[in-house]
Each structure stands twice: as C-alpha cells, then as structure tokens.
Amino acid sequence: MFKIMIVEDDRTIADLIAEALNKWEFQASTVTDFNRVFDQFQATRPDLVLLDINLPVRDGYYWVQKIRDASQVPVIFISSRNTNMDMVMAMNLGADDFVEKPFAMEVLIAKINALLRRTYNYQDAGSASLTVNGLTLDFKTGMAYVNDQEINLSKNEYKLLQLLMRAHGSVISRSRLLKDLWTDERFVDDNTLTVNINRLRKKIEAAGLPDYIQTKVGQGYMVK
Structure with a gap:
C-alpha cells in the first residue's frame, strides 16, 4: 500500500483528499504541526507528497527543498498560486507535477496514480x-x-x-x-x-x- 503525505493547512481540503485516497486504498497522513513538516516526512517515509505552497510558518518551496536534500520521493504541488512563475519555480526546486486549485478529485487521483506508476512501477511496489x-x-x-x-x-x-x-x-x-x-x-x-x-x-x-x-x-x- 502506497503512503501519501498531505501537507495542506486547509483542514477541510486535507480531510477530503485523505478520504478520497483511503477509498483508493492508499495510506494517507496529514500534517497538523507546520513547524515539523520535515520531521513528519522522515517519520512517515511516504511514497509521495502532496504539498501546498501557501503554508503557515514556511512555504512549500522551503519544504520541497528540505525533502529533496534527503529524498527523491515524488512531490505534487497543489496550490491556488497558478502563475507560470509559480509553476516554473515549483518544478525547478524539485516538484514532479503541479495541480491548480480548485481541482477535481478524479484529476488529482489520476495524477497521483500516473506519477506513482512512473516512479515505482506498480509491479515493484514491494521492492525497495x-x-x-x-x-x-x-x-x-x-x-x-x-x-x-x-x-x-x-x-x-x-x-x-x-x-x-x-x-x-x-x-x-x-x-x-x-x-x-x-x-x-x-x-x-x-x-x-x-x-x-x-x-x-x-x-x-x-x-x-x-x-x-x-x-x-x-x-x-x-x-x-
């Protein structure tokens, strides 16, 4: 079962995403302490991270760099910031994809599945x-x-x-x-x-x- 870490400060959105992921038989976890995002990442060891840009304390750009210092785990930004500069910066800092808010849950799930398939290949899901x-x-x-x-x-x-x-x-x-x-x-x-x-x-x-x-x-x- 793939583990997905959700870094989203809007609790309603985070819970809706987690609910949808659980229905698809992913193991979803949400961040509640935005001072300790990287600590939770290290403890959870997720297979994919969903990361908002606008967050309390430090923004998503900061956290994706911290994650990239330690791991090549796939990262998808989910954000209402949708200018070309935001998208370019996200990709240059290490994101693998960018989903603009508001989004259809079906589209997000499809992008997650596609990225997991490209990154791990489902037949190798149990391999490290x-x-x-x-x-x-x-x-x-x-x-x-x-x-x-x-x-x-x-x-x-x-x-x-x-x-x-x-x-x-x-x-x-x-x-x-x-x-x-x-x-x-x-x-x-x-x-x-x-x-x-x-x-x-x-x-x-x-x-x-x-x-x-x-x-x-x-x-x-x-x-x-």
Whole structure:
C-alpha cells in the first residue's frame, strides 16, 4: 500500500483528499504541526507528497527543498498560486507535477496514480531497490550504488536512470525521455536532456562502471 503525505493547512481540503485516497486504498497522513513538516516526512517515509505552497510558518518551496536534500520521493504541488512563475519555480526546486486549485478529485487521483506508476512501477511496489548490471538504485533515498560506492543523484538524474534501468536491453527515445522526465515540456529544451545524460554518465563512470548508458544514434539511449 502506497503512503501519501498531505501537507495542506486547509483542514477541510486535507480531510477530503485523505478520504478520497483511503477509498483508493492508499495510506494517507496529514500534517497538523507546520513547524515539523520535515520531521513528519522522515517519520512517515511516504511514497509521495502532496504539498501546498501557501503554508503557515514556511512555504512549500522551503519544504520541497528540505525533502529533496534527503529524498527523491515524488512531490505534487497543489496550490491556488497558478502563475507560470509559480509553476516554473515549483518544478525547478524539485516538484514532479503541479495541480491548480480548485481541482477535481478524479484529476488529482489520476495524477497521483500516473506519477506513482512512473516512479515505482506498480509491479515493484514491494521492492525497495532495483539492480541492473552491477548498479543498484534505491527507490526511497534516490541514491545509486556500485558495490559500496555511493552515487549522489539529482532529481532528474534519478528519474532518468530509473527509466533506463527499468527498460534495460531496450532503447528509449529522446522524445519519450523528455516527456517522462518533465511533465511540462514547455520549460525544457532538448539540450537539457543531453546535459543530464552526460552528468549521469560521468557519475556512474567515476563509480567504476564505464559505458553503462549507451547512445544509439538516431534512436535514443539504453542500458544493456
């Protein structure tokens, strides 16, 4: 059962979301002490976080950065702040998606299901990690390991590596990677993917696995 943490100071909205999630057989928890959001995150270890921007004490931008310092768990912002700048800032700070208030509960549930599917793959829901050809990816921490050597990954590097590892033996096109990594491609150019691929390759090579990610000219990338 996936655990969803709801960081929303409007108690009515938080309770409605929790009720809907429980009906879908998710395990929902809500934050009540907004001084201790990160403490609850660490204690709960959720599989996904729903995070408002306007919160008491510190805003959602602060908390997503705290979460990203410790985890690559998927984060969806839910907010009435709907300018392009708000959305761009949310994504740049580490959010995976943005849902504008007011929203239909069915739309929110669909986005949650889609993001969980992309992040964990339902068939791997009981697994904590994925290992392919000597490299292990930890789903909870967002860290990669080659033997005992730790590889620190950015959010996009983590998502990129997971996509390639899950599809090992098959080529993934650049267009699909762009679509799967960035919910809104309007804010991403093609060079962004190249930069992320190159950084990821260097990190894996430094850990002792050269040529882990292979380029197939005119097709895309793959992990054998």
